[in-house]
Amino acid sequence: MGRHIEITIPEYGVSAVAELLEQLAPHTCQQIWEILPFQGICCHASTFGSAIVAHIPASEELPKEENQTIYPIPGDLFLYYYPAERVHRIPKEWEGKLSGLEKGVLQVVCFYGRNSIPFGWTGPIPGNRFGCCSHNLDNFGMACQRVYLEGCTMIQVSRSAEQ
Amino acid sequence: MGRQIEITVVEYRVTATADLLEDLAPSTCEYIWESLPIEGLCFHAQQTGPMIFTFLPPWHKGPIQEYPSIYPIPGDVCFYYYPPNYFQIPKLWYTVGRVPSMKKGIFEVAVYYGRPAVPLGPAGPVPGNRFAILTDNFENFAAVCPRVIAEGCKTLRITRGR
Numbered sequence: 001m002g003r004h005i006e007i008t009i010p011e012y013g014v015s016a017v018a019e020l021l022e023q024l025a026p027h028t029c030q031q032i033w034e035i036l037p038f039q040g041i042c043c044h045a046s047t048f049g050s051a052i053v054a055h056i057p058a059s060e061e062l063p064k065e066e067n068q069t070i071y072p073i074p075g076d077l078f079l080y081y082y083p084a085e086r087v088h089r090i091p092k093e094w095e096g097k098l099s100g101l102e103k104g105v106l107q108v109v110c111f112y113g114r115n116s117i118p119f120g121w122t123g124p125i126p127g128n129r130f131g132c133c134s135h136n137l138d139n140f141g142m143a144c145q146r147v148y149l150e151g152c153t154m155i156q157v158s159r160s161a162e163q
Numbered sequence: 164m165g166r167q168i169e170i171t172v173v174e175y176r177v178t179a180t181a182d183l184l185e186d187l188a189p190s191t192c193e194y195i196w197e198s199l200p201i202e203g204l205c206f207h208a209q210q211t212g213p214m215i216f217t218f219l220p221p222w223h224k225g226p227i228q229e230y231p232s233i234y235p236i237p238g239d240v241c242f243y244y245y246p247p248n249y250f251q252i253p254k255l256w257y258t259v260g261r262v263p264s265m266k267k268g269i270f271e272v273a274v275y276y277g278r279p280a281v282p283l284g285p286a287g288p289v290p291g292n293r294f295a296i297l298t299d300n301f302e303n304f305a306a307v308c309p310r311v312i313a314e315g316c317k318t319l320r321i322t323r324g325r
Contacts, residue, residue, distance in 0.1 A: 046312045049210040092277070093213070093309040115250075115285035116210065145255045148209065151315035 003033060004160035005131065007054075007110060009042070009143045011153045016110075016140035017160050018077055018131040025067040028079050028130040032108075033159065042155035043094045044148040048109060049116025050074075052144045054155045055098055056106040063128060070124035072111040075137050078118065078127030080107040089121065097152045108157065112141035166196065167324035168295060170240070170274060172205060172215075172307055174317045179304035180324055181240050181295040188229040188294040191242050194222045195272070195294060196323065204260040205319035207312035213237070213277030215308050217319040218263050219270040226270070231290035233282055235275040238301055241291030243271040243282075250285050259316060272321070276305035 002022050008015040020029040038056050045051040051072070062081040072078060082090060083104045090098075090105065098105075109118065109127060118125050133140065147153055165185050171178040183192040198220050208214040214235070219242070226244035235241055247268050256262045263269060273282070273291060282289045297304065311317050 044209065044312055046208055047210060047212045051209075093207070093312045095309065095313075097313050117283070119210065119212070119281065119283075121279055142255060145253050148207075148312075149255065149259050149316050152313050 003029070005032070005036065006158050006160040007140070008156040008158070009147070009153060010156060012143040012146055014136070014139050014143040016133045016137055017135040018133045020131050021067065021129065025128055025130040028063040028066050028128045031063055032079065032130060037156065037158035039154060039156045041097055041152050042147060043097060043152040044144070045109070046091055046093045047119040049111070050113025050144070051109050051111045051116055052147050054108040054110070054157065055101060056108070057100045058104045058106040062106065065126070066128045067130065068126035069129050070118060070126050072116055072118065072129070074112055074114060074141070075133035076111045076129055077131035077133070078109040078111070079130050080109065080125065080127050082107070094152065110144070112137065112144045166192070168195070168199065169322050169324045170297070170304070171320040172304070172311070172317055173202070173320050175307040175310065177300070177304050177307050179297045179301050180299040181297045183295050184230070184293065188292050190225065190227055191229045191292045191294040194225060195242070200320065200322040202318060202320045204262065205311055205317040207308070207316070210283045212280040213308065214273050214275050214280050214282070215311050215319065216271050216273040219272050221267065222270055228290065229292045230294070232293050233288040233290050235280050235282065235291070235293070237275055237277050237305065238297040239275045239293050240295035240297065241273045241275070241293050243273060243289060243291045245269040245271070245284070276308040
């Protein structure tokens with residue numbers, strides 16, 4: 001079996017486990033694996049539908065297009081990368097909650113509900129689909145709804161021992 | 164001058180005034196006017212973009228389409244109706260305040276505060292009756308709206324103005 005990661009929202013004591021799609025997005029998976037564990041701010045989407053977005057400062061070169069799609073289903077994990085010159089395209093809604101992203105930012109987006117399309121200023125934005133939640137998505141989705149109702153909170157992503 | 168309504172995000176103590184578009188959407192304006200004052204949970208859009216919304220009491224003589232649009236611009240105030248079971252409201256929403264039952268259909272008022280906004284529902288773009296436009300204090304109002312997604316849902320109050 002392949003590698004797994006664990007996504008935790010400590011405030012709500014909820015974790016989900018996701019399988020990395022190493023065959024479909026090998027470079028993305030490898031780069032995600034290497035930056036783990038990380039902790040950052042997650043916000044609920046305002047243009048991506050039923051999704052939460054975790055932000056990680058990043059300044060190194062990151063994967064180009066790999067296994068891209070604009071049609072997520074519940075449980076999908078997408079990676080977006082905004083280099084320094086494109087950081088301004090991140091939705092303004094989260095300003096004040098995010099900091100230290102001037103040199104570029106990684107977004108790990110976790111879709112937890114149906115009928116979600118990642119919309120940006122110029123239409124749907126393809127993301128690298130690199131993982132798929134395999135355990136506890138229902139409870140995790142409830143926690144994501146709480147992020148919507150109660151506001152941004154901390155999120156942790158770590159390597160999972162699960163095989 | 165025609166009638167106006169006042170829209171307030173209660174926790175942020177910010178109020179903007181909107182002119183009712185009575186020539187363009189007379190029935191919608193009448194329904195809204197008769198429903199006021201209202202105070203309810205203020206949610207931020209998840210898919211549509213820079214928009215906040217709250218629920219309205221049922222429109223017994225309606226709903227009818229009147230001056231509908233799927234292309235809102237900043238400052239637009241639109242009415243939406245979703246028939247029974249058009250979508251599911253997460254159970255968790257009912258724990259934070261008064262949220263209507265999906266069994267009777269949903270009546271909603273949405274305030275657009277920025278661009279780009281596309282009112283997308285589960286089955287594609289959703290037309291709303293554009294019945295008012297924000298005028299006085301719109302910029303200050305728009306400045307606090309993003310906090311509704313970053314800090315969680317709040318309270319929206321709509322009252323009769325002049």
